[in-house]
Amino acid sequence: SCGICVEKCPFDAIEIINLPQELDDQPTHRYGENSFSLYGLPVPESGKVTGLLGPNGIGKSTAVDLLAGEVTPNLGRHESPPDWDEVVDEYRGTELQDYLAAVRDGDVDVAKKPQYVDEIPAQFDGNTRQLLEATDERGVLDDLVDRLSIRPVMDQAIDSLSGGELQRVALAATLARDADFYFVDELTPYLDIGQRVTAARLVRELAEDADKAVLVVEHDLAVLDMLADSIHVAYGEPSVYGVVTPPKSVRNGINEYLRGYLENENMRVRPEAIEFEEHAPRSASRRDTLVSYPDMTKSYGDGEFTLSVEGGDINRNEVLGVVGPNGIGKSTFAQLLAGGLEPSSVGGEAGAALDVGLDIAYKPQYVEADQQMRVDAFLSSVTDDVGTSYWQTEIADPLQLDPIMEQRLPDLSGGERQRVAIAATLSKDADLYLLDEPSAHLDVEQRVLATRAIRRFAENNESTVMVIDHDIYMIDLVSDRLMVFDGEPAEHGQASPPQAMRSGMNEFLANLDVTFRRDERLGRPRINKPDSQLDKQQKRDGEYYYTT
Ligand code: ADP
Ligand code: ADP
Numbered sequence: 001s002c003g004i005c006v007e008k009c010p011f012d013a014i015e016i017i018n019l020p021q022e023l024d025d026q027p028t029h030r031y032g033e034n035s036f037s038l039y040g041l042p043v044p045e046s047g048k049v050t051g052l053l054g055p056n057g058i059g060k061s062t063a064v065d066l067l068a069g070e071v072t073p074n075l076g077r078h079e080s081p082p083d084w085d086e087v088v089d090e091y092r093g094t095e096l097q098d099y100l101a102a103v104r105d106g107d108v109d110v111a112k113k114p115q116y117v118d119e120i121p122a123q124f125d126g127n128t129r130q131l132l133e134a135t136d137e138r139g140v141l142d143d144l145v146d147r148l149s150i151r152p153v154m155d156q157a158i159d160s161l162s163g164g165e166l167q168r169v170a171l172a173a174t175l176a177r178d179a180d181f182y183f184v185d186e187l188t189p190y191l192d193i194g195q196r197v198t199a200a201r202l203v204r205e206l207a208e209d210a211d212k213a214v215l216v217v218e219h220d221l222a223v224l225d226m227l228a229d230s231i232h233v234a235y236g237e238p239s240v241y242g243v244v245t246p247p248k249s250v251r252n253g254i255n256e257y258l259r260g261y262l263e264n265e266n267m268r269v270r271p272e273a274i275e276f277e278e279h280a281p282r283s284a285s286r287r288d289t290l291v292s293y294p295d296m297t298k299s300y301g302d303g304e305f306t307l308s309v310e311g312g313d314i315n316r317n318e319v320l321g322v323v324g325p326n327g328i329g330k331s332t333f334a335q336l337l338a339g340g341l342e343p344s345s346v347g348g349e350a351g352a353a354l355d356v357g358l359d360i361a362y363k364p365q366y367v368e369a370d371q372q373m374r375v376d377a378f379l380s381s382v383t384d385d386v387g388t389s390y391w392q393t394e395i396a397d398p399l400q401l402d403p404i405m406e407q408r409l410p411d412l413s414g415g416e417r418q419r420v421a422i423a424a425t426l427s428k429d430a431d432l433y434l435l436d437e438p439s440a441h442l443d444v445e446q447r448v449l450a451t452r453a454i455r456r457f458a459e460n461n462e463s464t465v466m467v468i469d470h471d472i473y474m475i476d477l478v479s480d481r482l483m484v485f486d487g488e489p490a491e492h493g494q495a496s497p498p499q500a501m502r503s504g505m506n507e508f509l510a511n512l513d514v515t516f517r518r519d520e521r522l523g524r525p526r527i528n529k530p531d532s533q534l535d536k537q538q539k540r541d542g543e544y545y546y547t548t
């Protein structure tokens with residue numbers, strides 16, 4: 001053993017030899033004896049957006065907390081921490097020296113958006129207006145509130161906001177501050193594609209127009225790609241140690257990370273590459289119908305929001321992707337199918353009942369874990385299959401459950417909680433499985449693994465799965481057909497019947513006015529610059545996503 005890994009080395013012997021030089025030196029920070037250590041730090045730069053890309057548990061939030069002055073670096077000496085002068089001295093001659101000296105002297109103003117916006121309601125008692133008021137140091141709040149579509153929830157209590165609303169409020173609160181350095185610890189969870197693009201533009205403007213330094217942690221590669229000027233990659237062994245590389249160009253950094261080999265560092269960080277498949281859209285093969293649902297509507301209250309569903313079929317043994325903006329009625333539709341909600345009208349008839357008689361296993365968008373229970377006990381309470389080889393290969397392995405089976409639910413990170421929730425849902429016996437935003441809080445590799453697990457589950461069990469997600473690549477890979485929701489969020493929504501992938505993607509992305517191209521080398525989907533050659537060409541051809 002090289003003495004770094006606590007239990008087993010995640011790499012083969014060759015990579016042990018390749019362990020980076022820094023690991024001989026002291027870490028930037030270690031939480032405690034046998035605890036996680038971080039080596040290196042990213043360097044924020046004024047006028048630029050710096051990205052930080054890496055797997056979950058590798059120290060990205062730790063790096064942000066160190067730079068934001070929330071955690072004082074201890075150079076690995078958690079027992080007798082060095083004083084600040086020593087820390088600054090340690091970074092003498094590096095780009096971080098001035099920055100850390102300023103943190104020491106209390107001279108840097110930082111604004112930070114925390115990773116888990118779900119935790120904000122527990123810390124703030126009041127409404128959106130009250131939360132935002134105190135933050136308007138640059139006089140830009142009005143503009144942010146409009147562009148992030150926060151206006152309708154200004155007088156709503158913070159603890160009544162949806163995850164997507166909280167995320168936008170938290171972002172507005174951060175960007176409105178007058179700071180030198182801005183830290184955004186994950187921009188996109190719970191945001192739909194349109195909101196992601198808007199959020200990314202706002203962050204770019206902050207750097208470009210206001211000449212601020214912004215550091216963004218992000219797993220959505222299409223967003224990171226359009227957002228960052230350069231990126232640092234974080235690698236190592238999750239929960240054990242993490243190393244932050246010097247900056248790389250965005251494209252090289254993303255591609256090296258996906259390939260699993262960092263060129264300048266001469267480091268293999270993963271045994272194999274994360275492959276992006278560029279494939280022609282799946283053609284829906286003929287299948288039996290699981291359910292035919294009629295035209296229906298659902299209004300809430302005095303018609304504050306109305307959903308109109310055009311009747312359609314869901315087939316047995318298909319994965320149905322569901323796309324559309326937030327607040328457009330996707331969850332409402334799911335609850336109508338599940339019988340948890342009464343429709344307002346069916347087939348044009350008010351008050352008629354709907355009974356599709358389906359048993360639905362549902363993973364909600366926001367996964368809560370308030371039970372003081374261990375993961376293994378929780379999953380065993382859902383299924384008798386825990387421990388069988390079937391369950392191990394189909395569920396536990398692809399969702400990387402083994403390392404967390406003995407942890408308690410409330411102690412799990414967002415990505416861990418998500419994987420447990422997906423596992424619990426797929427472990428149930430049901431006619432229809434409904435996964436609401438399974439990609440939230442997962443890192444790039446976990447998204448690919450979860451996508452494969454969902455796909456295999458449907459194929460091997462002849463199950464029918466609906467996947468609501470904003471990660472276009474996950475939707476592309478997992479789905480046989482697509483259901484598109486459109487309308488005016490929070491006012492009215494229309495649901496089209498399930499359709500073939502190509503026409504569905506085109507309908508969905510035309511609504512958003514966004515086209516995608518594929519990276520020439522890795523086939524990774526990238527958002528075209530508005531009005532670029534490709535953007536115009538693809539819009540002329542009516543091909544917003546598939547170019548093969
Ligand atoms: P990332 O943001 O890349 O997912 P984090 O920086 O949140 O990773 O965490 C890296 C590792 O450090 C994890 O194993 C986490 O459990 C551990 N860790 C984070 N905060 C603390 C803390 N205050 N004390 C001990 N360990 C911590
Ligand atoms: P999506 O799943 O597409 O994000 P939802 O179906 O959750 O959308 O919500 C659609 C709209 O209906 C939103 O404006 C939401 O605030 C509103 N809404 C959802 N549930 C209720 C409810 N029980 N009472 C009143 N309004 C609701």
Ligand code: MG
Binds near residue numbers: 060061062115
């Ligand atoms: Mg984090």
